[in-house]
Amino acid sequence: MHIVVCVKQVPNTTQVRINPETNTLVRDGVESILNPFDENALEMALQLKEKHAGTKVTVLTMGPPQAAEVLKEAVGRGADAVVLLCDRAFAGSDTWATSYALSTAIRKLEPADLVLFGKQAIDGDTAQVGPGVADWLGIPCIAYARKIEIADGKAVVERNFEDGYEKLETPLPCALTVLKEANVPRMASLRGKMAAKKLVLQPTTAEMVGADPAKLGLNASPTRVVKIFSPPPKTGGVKWQGEEPAVLAQRLADLLRERKLI
Amino acid sequence: MGLKIDLDLCTGCGACVAVCPFCALAQRASDGKVEVNEACTACGACIDVCPVGALSMEVAEKKADAAALDAFRGLWVFAEQRGGKVQEVAFELLGEGRVLADKLGVELGAVLLGHQVGDCAATLFEHGADKVYVVDHPALEKYTAEPYSEAMSALIQKYKPEVVLAGATSMGRGFIARVAIQVNAGLTADCTELGVDVDQRLLLQTRPAFGGNIMACIVCPDHRPQMATVRPKVFKQPAPVAGRTGQLVAEKLDLKDPVVKVLETVNAMQNEVNVAGAEFIVTGGRGVGGPENFKLLAELAEALGGAAIGASRAAVDAGWISSFHQVGQTGKTVRPKIYIACGVSGQIQHLVGMNSSDTIIAINKDPDAPIFGVADVGIVGDLFQVVPELIQALKK
Amino acid sequence: MAELNYGLSELALEIRGMVREFAEARVKPVRAELDETGHFPTEILRELGKMDLMGLYIPAEYGGTFEGDSMPNLIAVEELSRICIGVSVSFAANGLGADPILLGASDEQKKKFLPALASGEKWAAYALTEPNAGSDAGSIRTTAVKKGDKYVLNGTKQWITNGGEADIYTVFAVTDKNRGARGVSAFIVEKGTPGFTFGKKENKLGIRASATRELIFEDCEVPAANLIGREGTGFIWAMKTFDVSRPGIAAQAVGLAQGALDEAVMYAKVREQFGKPIIANQGLSWMLADMATKVETARALTYATVQSIDRGVKDYSKFSAMCKVYASDVAMQVTTDAVQVFGGYGYMKEYPVEKMMRDAKILQIYEGTNQIQRDIIGLALNKEYGAVAKK
Structure with missing residues (x-):
């Protein structure tokens, strides 16, 4: 079995703060990490590898040269092969163009039985790339998967929806986007880390995967970011007292609605 | 199209590097001048901060065929249904969709996919739809992404709506990205605000990024339809107008057999909402007074649309609720969108577990309770009076 | 954080980073529960095995990664101890059990028993x-x-x-x-x-x-x-084992004391009384200064002992005993002081320092009580100086 796991290097958004005076993003000291949900996808692949002898796990990322770091992390945890898709031609890709680029790279690999994604990336939070890649590849995709069993060339997958879950059967190859609750990602092993240190990564370019330049990067991306702004700063704490509970409760409900919190 | 840097003008001050939300700008080691990398999304945040005007955006040379774009008219909402029941998010989108469609002067359509779900159409009309496109097909009886995207794409290609909205639910997010690829459209996830530029007929899509630390406004200038997903509860449900009706378009499609088979559907989560990853948390402290009173908090949680129940150590140690719910130093650290602390005094060990929540609301009888020090909104009052009123106010 | 340069190998530094991250991620969230329930950290040890960390003291020919440098294993013990010595002793006891085999067993016996220990498959x-x-x-x-x-x-x-x-x-x-x-x-x-x-x-x-x-x-x-x-x-195997394992107890003590110091300083910076953080009180900051100095002294002696053993120093019983007795006394003092820094909170189970103080006591007792250690040191002194007197 060949499993391809698509991962992304992201800034650790939990460390990002807004400078209240300038109202700009404070990025100092924010580290780049392997997208946490992708860790669950990788772990699912590694567990399948442990269960099914002869399984190969390839980890693929698209990003700047520094994104090699997340591939090294993947090797440390037990990935067999890695691909760094890196080319200025990809710059500015939205989810449409990103899914296309990733799909071209996957087609270049030995045929994949399973393509795994984290449920979303914490910097963009779109959850669109996994299903998008599946569409480019023409394979089924089950989003929000929390469990997988593979037997007889088929996968039985549990996927969550808002108030329950479903058990599905899908032929292979297929794609999944994986939930956090699927597993607890392992940490890199010592031998894995040593192997990662020796890893020499050659970037794979758009030309090498035969990608159509017209479908790449900012120019091919249907969506455009036209403005970036900071959300309204947190209002300083207010304390309401001395009024009827019903009045206070109503005011709170109004405020929550007004701020679109509910 | 992309960011251009005039290196002759660049002084290497680094102002742009600091504001780039995507870490796409860096100063060269050689001369300190700025260069842009692959992470650039052309958002333009850097242009205004450059004191010497060295940054500019190169405008796209190609312009989409205006006539082709003009062929697209109308605003559609994907009417998510499960088990023959239209989901609330669809009504919320119809409410917002109605406003936007009126601004654009177009019809509001609802797309209903399923098998033998014709009954749902009436309620969609009542909630504002002018037209309901129904695809009734056995392949759509149970939701799987492939036939749903196939049907949706076929409808879009035939009727050419200029905007398509779907709920950012497990279902909506699961199949709509495939549709976007199939119809070559732009798709923006999890919008929290929608608007329209009537002149250019653009959907203005505002969404949070970087874990909510910044907001981005996104448009889709050269592709139609313009597609977006919106999380449940972002928009208000419109009041249904009894008897309101519209045009039903029953579309016969020849869909492929589903490749993914649904073996079993288990409705109702076995587990309660886990406090650790919850977006909404209602927490009870010593002031709750006893295990039976957590029912009141559960009602509030439900009124919020499914919040997790948290507890302070005092409430856990009193045996009122299991330690699974505990928030704080020895419990879980949480960062929900809304944290409502009821009868929680706010000991330091509790605060460290929740003080990075987006919005903190505290309800406590004691005006001097430390919890008010971190609360965005503090209500001084008896939780047994305030909470029932709040539940009522939220249900309105 | 500023730190002394103990000339640690690249491997030792790598292990320090790995185990520190592991202990924070996997041990810290469950240490209070393990302490409360007395449950054995089975999952934690299994995972350490998967991460190739159970064979740091076992030579490569028997499946481990040991190549003459004892520091990686010692540092693994120290870093686990920083978070929980209930876990670190369960980890380190494997090495204690294996030491007689490493010291005295035949090649055949080593080949039979050590690989499964190195992989963490067996304990x-x-x-x-x-x-x-x-x-x-x-x-x-x-x-x-x-x-x-x-x-x-x-x-x-x-x-x-x-x-x-x-x-x-x-x-x-x-x-x-x-x-x-x-x-x-x-x-x-x-x-x-x-x-x-x-x-x-x-x-x-x-x-x-x-x-x-x-x-x-x-x-x-x-x-x-x-x-x-x-x-x-x-x-002979029993006593030789102790000579090489006592620095391991010292490493536990150094890690535990460091963990208590970390907690105490962090708390002293955020806890405000009389309108200022309590660390701003000289009496308290001097207390922290003494704690920190003791921790570093204990670490220096422990590392020096192990590095000397690796470099072939033969008569090291005395130094093994010294680092064990000194570091464990430091751990007891520093954890007790950490509880004091926390005041009433320190006495409560919400905070980890009361557990650290309870845990510390065993370090003065097991692998030879501190009285036995002092006997060993005293005997060595008597012997060494006696030889000089005869001249």
């Missing part, structure tokens, strides 16, 4: 102590009588760390009653051997996550091939 324990043979280890009463190609073991071992959890036990038993300590032999006994059972798990003041049990041998037949070295050499 080990060291069984010397008996109800009536604690500090006076020479007075053990468990017997091993040769019968054909077997030895028949009878007797009871007490307070055996990893007892019941481990798969491989190095057991010390008397093969010749008339020769005292020279009549003791060491055996490798596998869990599941008929006649080998376990007593109850002890309920302890600290290191509650660790398993401490009695081992009971009733006509337990062990293959003669499992004898380590020759008959009568057991006590």
Whole structure:
């Protein structure tokens, strides 16, 4: 079995703060990490590898040269092969163009039985790339998967929806986007880390995967970011007292609605 | 199209590097001048901060065929249904969709996919739809992404709506990205605000990024339809107008057999909402007074649309609720969108577990309770009076 | 954070980073629960095995990663101890159990038993102590009588760390009653051997996550091939094991004291009384300064001892004893002071320092009480200076 796991290097958004005076993003000291949900996808692949002898796990990322770091992390945890898709031609890709680029790279690999994604990336939070890649590849995709069993060339997958879950059967190859609750990602092993240190990564370019330049990067991306702004700063704490509970409760409900919190 | 840097003008001050939300700008080691990398999304945040005007955006040379774009008219909402029941998010989108469609002067359509779900159409009309496109097909009886995207794409290609909205639910997010690829459209996830530029007929899509630390406004200038997903509860449900009706378009499609088979559907989560990853948390402290009173908090949680129940150590140690719910130093650290602390005094060990929540609301009888020090909104009052009123106010 | 340069190898630094991250991620969230319930950290040890961290002290030819540098393993113990010594002792006891094999076993025996320990697939324990043979280890009463190609073991071992959890036990038993300590032999006994059972798990003041049990041998037949070295050499392996393992206890002490210091400083910075953080009080900051100085001194002595052993220093019993006695006394002092820094909160189970203080006490007791350590140091001094006087 060949499993391809698509991962992304992201800034650790939990460390990002807004400078209240300038109202700009404070990025100092924010580290780049392997997208946490992708860790669950990788772990699912590694567990399948442990269960099914002869399984190969390839980890693929698209990003700047520094994104090699997340591939090294993947090797440390037990990935067999890695691909760094890196080319200025990809710059500015939205989810449409990103899914296309990733799909071209996957087609270049030995045929994949399973393509795994984290449920979303914490910097963009779109959850669109996994299903998008599946569409480019023409394979089924089950989003929000929390469990997988593979037997007889088929996968039985549990996927969550808002108030329950479903058990599905899908032929292979297929794609999944994986939930956090699927597993607890392992940490890199010592031998894995040593192997990662020796890893020499050659970037794979758009030309090498035969990608159509017209479908790449900012120019091919249907969506455009036209403005970036900071959300309204947190209002300083207010304390309401001395009024009827019903009045206070109503005011709170109004405020929550007004701020679109509910 | 992309960011251009005039290196002759660049002084290497680094102002742009600091504001780039995507870490796409860096100063060269050689001369300190700025260069842009692959992470650039052309958002333009850097242009205004450059004191010497060295940054500019190169405008796209190609312009989409205006006539082709003009062929697209109308605003559609994907009417998510499960088990023959239209989901609330669809009504919320119809409410917002109605406003936007009126601004654009177009019809509001609802797309209903399923098998033998014709009954749902009436309620969609009542909630504002002018037209309901129904695809009734056995392949759509149970939701799987492939036939749903196939049907949706076929409808879009035939009727050419200029905007398509779907709920950012497990279902909506699961199949709509495939549709976007199939119809070559732009798709923006999890919008929290929608608007329209009537002149250019653009959907203005505002969404949070970087874990909510910044907001981005996104448009889709050269592709139609313009597609977006919106999380449940972002928009208000419109009041249904009894008897309101519209045009039903029953579309016969020849869909492929589903490749993914649904073996079993288990409705109702076995587990309660886990406090650790919850977006909404209602927490009870010593002031709750006893295990039976957590029912009141559960009602509030439900009124919020499914919040997790948290507890302070005092409430856990009193045996009122299991330690699974505990928030704080020895419990879980949480960062929900809304944290409502009821009868929680706010000991330091509790605060460290929740003080990075987006919005903190505290309800406590004691005006001097430390919890008010971190609360965005503090209500001084008896939780047994305030909470029932709040539940009522939220249900309105 | 500023730190001294102990000349650690790249591997040692790598291990420090890995185990620090692991302890924060996997041990810290569960340490209070493990302490409360006394559950053995099975999952934690399994994961350490998967991360290739159980074989840091075992040479590559037997499946480990040891290449003459003892610091990686020592630092792994220290970093785990920073978060929980209940977990670190369960980890380190494997090395203690394996040490007699590494020191005295044949190549064949090593090949048979060490690879599974190195991979973490199996765990080990060291069984010397008996109800009536604690500090006076020479007075053990468990017997091993040769019968054909077997030895028949009878007797009871007490307070055996990893007892019941481990798969491989190095057991010390008397093969010749008339020769005292020279009549003791060491055996490798596998869990599941008929006649080998376990007593109850002890309920302890600290290191509650660790398993401490009695081992009971009733006509337990062990293959003669499992004898380590020759008959009568057991006590030598037992004592040599202690010489190399005592710095491990010191590493536990250094890690624990560092963990308590970390907690105390962080708390002193955020806790405000009289309108300022309590660290702004000179009395308190001097207390923290003394704590920090003791921790670093203990670390320096411990590292120097282990690095000297690696560099071939022969007479290191004295230094092993010194670092164990010094670091464990420091751990007791620093954890007690950390509770003091926290004040009333420190006495409560919300905060980790009361557990650290309870845990610290065992370090002054096990692997030779601190009184025994001082005996060892005193004896060495007497011997060394005696030789000088004769000149």
